[in-house]
Amino acid sequence: MNEPYNATIIQTLIGALEELERDDDVILLGPSPRKAAEKIASKLRSVVPNPGLTPEEMHGLRLLILHAISSKSFFDWEMPTLTGFTATQFQEIAEKLPRE
Structure with a gap:
């Protein structure tokens, strides 16, 4: 994925995915959760305002x-x-x- 993503969103998604996997709520991660987090972030871009805006x-x-x-x-x-x-x-x- 070549598009830049907000690092805060990516890290938040990674944390949430790892927590879900750790709690056995969902198992979907490969060796790195970053790819899954980037895919989710790319879908969020159309519905979430720019996270840089306060x-x-x-x-x-x-x-x-x-x-x-x-x-x-x-x-x-x-x-x-x-x-x-x-x-x-x-x-x-x-x-x-x-x-x-």
């Missing part, structure tokens, strides 16, 4: 989105064309981000 940064993005869509002079008729999202869709996106 909760504070995600909260800041939420506030930025909400501020932008509240300003009709900023979020005008062209913005959905530029971003691919309507103000309503951005509202839904913002609701998924941390509130604090």
